[in-house]
Amino acid sequence: MPDDKIEAIPGVGSKIAQQLKDAGYPTIESIAVTPPREIMEKTNIGFNKILEIQKAAREMFSVDFKTAQEAYEKRKAMLKCTTGSPKLDKILGGGVETQALTELIGEFGTGKTQLCLVLSVTAQLPTERGGLGGSVAFIDTEGTFMPERVYEIASNMGLDPSAVAKNIFVARAYNSSHQCLLIDRLFTLCKENNVKLVVVDSMISHFRGEYIGREELSERQQLLNHYLHKLIRLAEAYNVAVVVTNQVQADPTSFFGDPNRPAGGNIMAHACTHRVIFRRGREGTRLATVIDSPSLPEEKARFKITGKGVEDGPDD
Numbered sequence: 001m002p003d004d005k006i007e008a009i010p011g012v013g014s015k016i017a018q019q020l021k022d023a024g025y026p027t028i029e030s031i032a033v034t035p036p037r038e039i040m041e042k043t044n045i046g047f048n049k050i051l052e053i054q055k056a057a058r059e060m061f062s063v064d065f066k067t068a069q070e071a072y073e074k075r076k077a078m079l080k081c082t083t084g085s086p087k088l089d090k091i092l093g094g095g096v097e098t099q100a101l102t103e104l105i106g107e108f109g110t111g112k113t114q115l116c117l118v119l120s121v122t123a124q125l126p127t128e129r130g131g132l133g134g135s136v137a138f139i140d141t142e143g144t145f146m147p148e149r150v151y152e153i154a155s156n157m158g159l160d161p162s163a164v165a166k167n168i169f170v171a172r173a174y175n176s177s178h179q180c181l182l183i184d185r186l187f188t189l190c191k192e193n194n195v196k197l198v199v200v201d202s203m204i205s206h207f208r209g210e211y212i213g214r215e216e217l218s219e220r221q222q223l224l225n226h227y228l229h230k231l232i233r234l235a236e237a238y239n240v241a242v243v244v245t246n247q248v249q250a251d252p253t254s255f256f257g258d259p260n261r262p263a264g265g266n267i268m269a270h271a272c273t274h275r276v277i278f279r280r281g282r283e284g285t286r287l288a289t290v291i292d293s294p295s296l297p298e299e300k301a302r303f304k305i306t307g308k309g310v311e312d313g314p315d316d
């Protein structure tokens, strides 16, 4: 990795460096992987200058062709974050992955937020204990981030709750444009604070609430797509696990099977690496099913929400 100060990029003086930092591109990686038009919209830098800077940044960060061996080494750096439930970890291929976007889908009260809170604690464990050894950024769009619950989970895991809570950076997003702004800020936050888990709970509720008409749908989907891809780039550039939650919506075309489908359509389906659906099960348990994953089989796991976080449910 080259010296990662952006002033080290040929053509970037202190003035341009400041503009880039202010716009949320504090590192060579973030400049190398962002579409040039986006940088232009957020700074006063001319398009050709941006192309020149990006070319130099890409050479330094080597985001052009790389060998399969290099790709393999990068994949080997991937970490998996335990959920605290061995059954749930198993269907996730060992836990929630870094360098990937994991989507938790389900009706209200199925445990999406609960799992996000649990992961905010377990992500801080050292890697030998199934954690990611880093801190956490949590974008809360529904006002359901409960610090008391973090304290409860951490102390039940034998950790110092206030030390754990100090490593969770929470932001309440009040509308979709605020949510987008907070996502823009993640590159800086992740870099400066060794963030290894990013949560957006929920990714879609503001978008669904604000873009109501049919004519607004394509604008909504475009924006959603843009920010989901931003999260993917973040996951890959910093070896971060990104978890987003999603709701289900009634599917009027479905006569058989599940009458609900995940919101966000194809954009959401394609952007997320792993999709997990939560449903209510018997005796207060929850049933998780992995769907559409490129690397994981479609398997189910029963878990329950407890004082400790989430734990295995009874065998079927």
Ligand SMILES: Nc1ncnc2c1ncn2[C@@H]1O[C@H](COP(=O)(O)OP(=O)(O)OP(=O)(O)O)[C@@H](O)[C@H]1O
Binding pocket: 106, 107, 108, 109, 110, 111, 112, 113, 114, 115, 142, 144, 247, 305, 306, 307
């Ligand atoms: N300490 C606890 N012990 C046991 N169960 C708990 C505890 N805290 C919360 N729960 C359970 O978690 C459920 C809430 O789950 P959660 O808030 O994660 O749902 P959600 O999927 O995020 O829903 P929404 O779509 O409304 O955001 C509650 O119904 C409750 O059953």
Ligand SMILES: [Mg+2]
Binding pocket: 112, 113, 114, 142, 144, 201
């Ligand atoms: Mg929730």
